[in-house]
Amino acid sequence: MTRPKIYIDGQSGTTGLEIRQRLADRSDIDLLIIPEDRRHEEAARKQMFEEADLAFLCLPDEAAREAVQLAEGTGVRLIDASTAHRTAWTYGFPELDRNQEERIRQADKVANPGCHATGFIAAVAPLSRSGLLDPETVLTAFSLTGYTGGGKKMIAAYETGKTPQMEAPKAYGLDLNHKHLPEMM
Template sequence: MSIPVVFIDGDQGTTGLQIHQRLQGRDDLQLVTLPAASRKDPERRAAAINACDIALLCLPDDAARAAVASISNPAVRVIDASSAHRTDPDWVYGFAQMSERHDEVIAHASRVSNPGCYPTGAVGLLRPLIDAGLVSRDYPISISAVSGYSGKGRAGVDEFEGPDAAQATPFQVYGLGLAHKHVPEIQQYSGLSERPVFVPSYGSFRQGIVLTIPLQLRLLAPGVTGARLHACLERHYAGSEFVEVVGMDEAKAMTGLDPRQLNDTDRLRLMVFENAGHVLLAAVFDNLGKGAAGAAVQNLNLMIAGA
């Protein structure tokens, strides 16, 4: 089999740079990017994308749609890291551990939409529990998450690391219109029938995410406990290379969660806390790792293996 040609369109943003760094030096693929002078040339970009085997799009939503529209070669496969196609039924959602054998679906897909950073944690926690019937599809879910400022992209890095960094707000809750673009994605792939409330925020650290979802046991089916929720997650992710479910005893001993604890890894750590009829589901991961570039590279590896 010939070595696949992988084209990164948009390798100068936070996600694109991370993907580029991860793929450099690999001898099982031929990595292609455009020189700076050609990055905004529609003809050069179209030629590059139609000459590759797999295109990795690290672009704003409208630019990603335009890039896909420029594809005339039916053999070209695409991984889109933007949110342009995440709820499109013609695209495969790129969270390999979402359900049984979903990695095989990704391996043979021609169009894969990389998950958003926040949805990675929310879907990772909720989908197994909803599929198992332990959390009802119409449960009034509320999600709170804090991300490192790199989640804003280059603008966030400039804000906190540029010449005016001293004036950067150390912590900011945003999405107060309760219409964050990740909400439809979370709802669709978690299996919820109702829109969740999602409250995101940025902190004054470069990367990392803590995402939490509170549940009240009195609103769940009779007999559902924190231990049952934990056991369900543990079964679902048993043997997973990238997803770890922390033991209940270990979680009980924790006094805090550092969003940076999995930085520079591609892992997702899930936890269940329980007390006095309340349960807190929690996820920790790197927004640039499992939440972006790491997931894209995992999907790329699956697609290369499935070719």
């Protein structure tokens, strides 16, 4: 049996680097590495999708949507780490219900769940499924986050020019229009 070939589209971003590091020393897969100077070339990326059995999309939302179009027809299975497809694709949370793990195994496109949404869903879904929580109940979710999910620019700002204001938590996403809200609902 041949080893699965895995490509990371967005391999130089924070998520892509983490996945690449975790997969780099594995002998049971072939990690496809796109040359740094070609990572923005559509033809080079398309070739990687064609060669890969599985690809991780570690891109901003709009770029992830574009990557799906680029991968169309290649037969590659996709796991998207962005929020672009979390409510449209198979949700990559095997503990969600007794059939979710099999759905993930069979899916060609899997949306990787968000960390804050996963914590919320892990607590709320069983209560809702069991009837202990009315689906119409209004809930509030509170969580704290760091800065690494904000991308390279935010990481650089925090690591090279941190201001006193950056030291304290601040509220955001209070307008009920946060990008994780559809996933949590």
